[in-house]
Amino acid sequence: MDYNVIGKAGSRMGTGTMxxxxxxxxxxxxxxxxxxxxxHESCGFCTxxxxxxxxxxxxxxxxxxxxxxxxxxxxxxxxxxxIGTMGNTHCALAPGAMEPLQSALKYFYYDFKQHITGGRxxxx
Amino acid sequence: MPTIFIDGQELQVKDGDNILEVCLNxxxxxxxxxxxxxxGSVGSCRQCALLQYQNEEDTEGRIVMGCMTAVTEGAxxxxxxxxxxxxxxxxxxxxxxxxxxxxxVCAEGGECHLQDMxxxxxxxxxxxxxxxxxxxxxxxxxxxxxxxxxxxxxxxCERYLSRLRRRHRPRRPSIARPTxxxxxxxxxxxx
Numbered sequence: 001m002d003y004n005v006i007g008k009a010g011s012r013m014g015t016g017t018m019x020x021x022x023x024x025x026x027x028x029x030x031x032x033x034x035x036x037x038x039x040h041e042s043c044g045f046c047t048x049x050x051x052x053x054x055x056x057x058x059x060x061x062x063x064x065x066x067x068x069x070x071x072x073x074x075x076x077x078x079x080x081x082x083i084g085t086m087g088n089t090h091c092a093l094a095p096g097a098m099e100p101l102q103s104a105l106k107y108f109y110y111d112f113k114q115h116i117t118g119g120r121x122x123x124x
Numbered sequence: 125m126p127t128i129f130i131d132g133q134e135l136q137v138k139d140g141d142n143i144l145e146v147c148l149n150x151x152x153x154x155x156x157x158x159x160x161x162x163x164g165s166v167g168s169c170r171q172c173a174l175l176q177y178q179n180e181e182d183t184e185g186r187i188v189m190g191c192m193t194a195v196t197e198g199a200x201x202x203x204x205x206x207x208x209x210x211x212x213x214x215x216x217x218x219x220x221x222x223x224x225x226x227x228x229v230c231a232e233g234g235e236c237h238l239q240d241m242x243x244x245x246x247x248x249x250x251x252x253x254x255x256x257x258x259x260x261x262x263x264x265x266x267x268x269x270x271x272x273x274x275x276x277x278x279x280x281c282e283r284y285l286s287r288l289r290r291r292h293r294p295r296r297p298s299i300a301r302p303t304x305x306x307x308x309x310x311x312x313x314x315x
Contacts, residue, residue: 047170051218058254082214
């Protein structure tokens with residue numbers, strides 16, 4: 001395992017920490033927690049990160065709490081493109097925040113869908 | 125005098141200029157907030173995005189900030205590219221997430237830089253459904269009226285004040301306080 005392998009899988013090595021989730025843990029909630037952290041950590045210097053991360057957090061919170069709308073998934077995809085591209089923001093914080101969300105949407109798309117259609121988190 | 129290409133148009137530019145200055149001088153519509161002719165560039169608003177191509181064969185291009193990109197001989201850019209235009213619209217949409225929507229009663233309404241830039245990029249419909257941040261205003265001395273709820277974080281007030289501070293430090297204690305931009309003081313929210 002090295003930086004390139006993790007990068008290809010859609011995340012970052014960071015400090016080398018690994019969080020392992022069992023099948024009883026909600027992946028949407030896990031990503032929500034990450035985005036909440038990054039939105040809080042944003043220094044606020046540049047616009048996409050300062051405004052985009054709290055917006056992403058709000059959309060994910062709605063989905064997790066059962067208020068999600070079908071178009072929210074489009075909003076998330078839009079945010080990934082808009083603030084997740086290197087060069088669009090001043091530093092790598094926002095692209096780093098978007099990578100786990102991007103891979104979660106890719107690998108756990110069904111869970112996001114279930115939250116929206118069911119109007120609640122299916123894990124609890 | 126380097127030669128650069130913007131949307132295929134060949135331009136002779138002054139050495140040391142940035143692309144935003146070149147575009148504005150050439151009469152091209154490139155929106156901006158934080159750049160100022162007297163205070164230079166900081167690259168915080170991300171509004172003056174345009175596409176830069178590596179060479180003639182490059183059709184993809186990558187988004188760069190006009191105010192942060194110096195002119196180099198033979199550099200190729202596009203202001204009208206869809207990717208860049210979408211990004212500029214996204215930046216205005218972001219700025220409008222927390223900005224009040226009371227233009228008709230705002231003192232700046234009609235001569236507002238944000239209003240002009242919003243019209244220029246064509247952003248119209250709001251998608252964000254959350255609450256807006258509210259801030260406490262700060263006293264920035266007798267020369268600047270601070271209205272933090274309307275702040276678009278261009279850092280112009282702070283840059284202006286830091287220049288003044290350097291010049292008048294002993295005589296102007298009222299402008300010696302640091303300007304705070306983030307996070308919102310008190311973290312109150314309103315609908």
